[in-house]
Amino acid sequence: MPFSLSQASIPVFEIHLNALAAILDKAEAFAATKKIDPAVLLRTRLAPDMFDLTRQVQVSTDQARRGSARLAGIEPPSYEDTETTIAQLKARIAKTLAFLKTLDTKQIDASAEREITFPLGNDKGHMNGADYLNHSVLPNFYFHVTAAYAILRHCGLEIGKRDFLGAIPMRRSQAA
């Protein structure tokens, strides 16, 4: 298949969740070197009314898990939000990656025109599968992954765009 919903969702979540886990490893090493309690990083936010790093990572995994489960037509599993350490956040990422592997990509591919219903505060939101991926799941997922990265840059962690992009399927050649 030349272009499909599963291709535009599952590998994107996998690449960025793996990249996020690697960034958290760098944050752990940074905290050790600087003799900072890693919990200080986890509680940092870019504005008083924005989520802290812990919550940004939790919500990134929620978007990947719930978004892809709904596209696959199954009820997304619920995770408790109890993480207080980098190791626990990495375990949540690993659990999410394992869950993604269980999904039926054919079901996801067949969801482009199927109505997806999802909670929206006290209301419900309704979009077809293609719109749900393009205009709800992906922007929300990228929002929280970028916010997590930006919080750590703001704290002084030396990471760059390659850490954000992760292990992308690209070939590099020298310009003539």
Added chain:
Amino acid sequence: MPFSLSQASIPVFEIHLNALAAILDKAEAFAATKKIDPAVLLRTRLAPDMFDLTRQVQVSTDQARRGSARLAGIEPPSYEDTETTIAQLKARIAKTLAFLKTLDTKQIDASAEREITFPLGNDKGHMNGADYLNHSVLPNFYFHVTAAYAILRHCGLEIGKRDFLGAIPMRRSQAA
């Protein structure tokens, strides 16, 4: 067509560039109310080695323009990076939105397996069209749009997730 490359790119850029223009309007009003020179906001960055707001907006439009042009198989037009005011950045967004309207969506849809070559520092990057959209253009676009939003939140602008998501095609209903 149930799911296509043009559908996963053009409307995404349109929605978020319009949302970014609306956020810049709110930033202009905020600066006026607080008696802040808007240039102070435009020069704010989340870390000394990250782009400031001006550059985040410029690069957001670059990703949309260059990414979609390459998928459509045409040479992307070059824009000079000379903006110093919110009005000029909004004009660049408007110019980008007008350019997106000129692209042939059928060409974009046919690019899933075609090799896309793009500059990468002094080297060249090569990816097929589907990978290029999923793993280069969209993550980079969302990165810079989110960074622009986060800079303004950090400055105290009262905007929320709806301002970020923009005018998405969603139906809302009251839960039973």
